[in-house]
Amino acid sequence: MxxxxxxxxxxxxxxxxxxxxxxxxxxxxxxxxxxxxxxxxxxxxxxxxxxxxxxxxxxxxxxxxxxxxxxxxxxxxxxxxxxxxxxxxxxxxxxxxxxxxxxxxxxxxxxxxxxxxxxxxxxxxxxxxxxxxxxxxxxxxxxxxxxxxxxxxxxxxxxxxxxxxxxxxxxxxxxxxxxxxxxxxxxxxxxxxxxxxxxxxxxxxxxxxxxxxxxxxxxxxxxPNRFVGSFLGPSAELTATLVSDDPPIAAWCGHEFVLEGSPPSDQITLLLRPGDVGNSFEGTATARDVRVEATVQDASHRGPHSSVTVEAPDGTHLSLAVEGFPDLHRGDDLAVGFDAADLFAFAGGERCAVRRLR
Structure with missing residues (x-):
């Protein structure tokens, strides 16, 4: 038409x-x-x-x-x-x-x-x-x-x-x-x-x-690319480094992820949606592929849930949704976790999917 x-x-x-x-x-x-x-x-x-x-x-x-x-x-x-x-x-x-x-x-x-x-x-x-x-x-x-x-x-x-x-x-x-x-x-x-x-x-x-x-x-x-992934919804960008070419492996905060294809750059960006992040406050971080100790930076109430921002060991800020009104304050320790399958991986802005956690 x-x-x-x-x-x-x-x-x-x-x-x-x-x-x-x-x-x-x-x-x-x-x-x-x-x-x-x-x-x-x-x-x-x-x-x-x-x-x-x-x-x-x-x-x-x-x-x-x-x-x-x-x-x-x-x-x-x-x-x-x-x-x-x-x-x-x-x-x-x-x-x-x-x-x-x-x-x-x-x-x-x-x-x-x-x-x-x-x-x-x-x-x-x-x-x-x-x-x-x-x-x-x-x-x-x-x-x-x-x-x-x-x-x-x-x-x-x-x-x-x-x-x-x-x-x-x-x-x-x-x-x-x-x-x-x-x-x-x-x-x-x-x-x-x-x-x-x-x-x-x-x-x-x-x-x-x-x-x-x-x-x-x-x-x-x-x-299909980093711009679309970040623009379509809130997400955290984790900066990983390519530590192996065959197979391609990206490392972030002590965790290694096997990628698909041949990434055109050794600088890898991993995108993670807030809804895919578990946390120790709710007990949802334990049974995840990846678990890191983080520090609460901000917690704001938004109706039936709260938006919590934490800082990972490498300085990356992650946002997550927590049910209700959690008693969390700036400086509190909070473990967060997620599954490798929930990550979007991009090299040079182009998609290179995560196959699995190494």
């Missing part, structure tokens, strides 16, 4: 997009995920026709639209910031988007009613934007983008600026609307939780390039 090939955008000497390629199948929900300034919004606006690429092509529904104006691309676009017309009601905002595409007023009216009902806004159809909450305005903008029955729906960080509870509600609303309409969707965010929970597939960007692509589960459980 949507295909982007070799998309490049330069602003003088600065390259915002570097030969970026991606595709979205019909009915698929794909998220562009990456840090601020990585090229997510530029990609979206180039697809929508609001940014002219330096090179590359954009195709929608098998039709090359690279040189087509925005109104000829069959894209619905939801911007980061509120973009409703303030002098129009919710109903009028949605109807205005339809008018150039369907002059039949009765058909327009039915379509607007259906769309506003889809997001629970039928009772607020006569209100102006200033009379609506932030979440209600976002709902109207979402269905306004769907009013023309576009081939592709583009959403540029639509939950920005909303409080946590409202973000969660609207995230569920967006998923429900996609399930109901089946519209091909490209979503932009820097929020990992949004991306992991909403998407059929993720495309991860860094510095204007695609650095990872796959299902949320595959990228989280088998990140």
């Amino acid at each position: 949507l295909s982007v090939t070799g998309l490049t955008k330069r602003y003088g000497d600065e390259t915002a997009l570097a030969a970026l390629s991606l595709s979205v199948d019909g009915g698929e929900f794909v998220t562009l995920l990456g840090p601020s300034g990585c090229g997510k919004t530029t990609t979206l606006l180039a697809i929508a026709g609001h940014v002219t690429p330096t090179a590359g092509t954009v195709s929608i529904g098998g039709r090359d639209v690279t040189d087509s104006p925005p109104e000829a691309r069959s894209c619905g676009l939801v911007f980061q910031q509120d973009a409703l017309f303030p002098h129009m009601t919710a109903r009028e905002n949605v109807a205005y988007a339809m008018a150039p595409h369907d002059p039949d007023e009765q058909r327009q009216e039915r379509r607007v009613d259906d769309l506003l009902s889809l997001v629970g806004m039928a009772d607020h159809a006569g209100k102006h934007p200033e009379q609506l909450s932030g979440g209600q305005r976002r709902r109207v903008e979402l269905v306004r983008a769907l009013a023309t029955d576009p081939d592709v729906l583009l959403l540029d960080e639509p939950l920005t600026g909303l409080d946590r509870a409202l973000r969660e509600d609207l995230r569920a609303e967006i998923a429900r609307v996609h399930d109901r309409t089946g519209v091909t969707t490209l979503y932009v965010t820097h929020d990992q939780t949004e991306a992991l929970s909403l998407s059929d597939r993720l495309v991860i960007l860094d510095d204007g390039r695609v650095v990872g692509e796959g299902t949320p589960r595959s990228l989280y459980e088998r990140p």
Whole structure:
């Protein structure tokens, strides 16, 4: 349905997009995920026709639209910031988007009613934007983008600026609307939780390039490189050293790990998720492959669990989740443990999986 090939955008000497390629199948929900300034919004606006690429092509529904104006691309676009017309009601905002595409007023009216009902806004159809909450305005903008029955729906960080509870509600609303309409969707965010929970597939960007692509589960459980592994979720980075080439063995804090393949560098980074770290306070460190004595640096309560940061013998800081409100304080001794199978290993930034503990 949507295909982007070799998309490049330069602003003088600065390259915002570097030969970026991606595709979205019909009915698929794909998220562009990456840090601020990585090229997510530029990609979206180039697809929508609001940014002219330096090179590359954009195709929608098998039709090359690279040189087509925005109104000829069959894209619905939801911007980061509120973009409703303030002098129009919710109903009028949605109807205005339809008018150039369907002059039949009765058909327009039915379509607007259906769309506003889809997001629970039928009772607020006569209100102006200033009379609506932030979440209600976002709902109207979402269905306004769907009013023309576009081939592709583009959403540029639509939950920005909303409080946590409202973000969660609207995230569920967006998923429900996609399930109901089946519209091909490209979503932009820097929020990992949004991306992991909403998407059929993720495309991860860094510095204007695609650095990872796959299902949320595959990228989280088998990140292809160090950037993807660290960006997709909180993790500790353990700096290990290659002490043998055949077989390749990496050493950290007196423990040795046998690696797969032929690492291109003798500097190995091991990534470890907080949820994979056991501790002596809860008695979950003993039956692990690796156990090290650490020192508590910080303990903060976060609802049903506490986040505890400890310092390993080599100075590495590890984060772990502890149930409840543990009586732990800075300077306390705390043993931590983990299994070799839970480590992600990277050499020169590229993945080289841990086979086993030696």
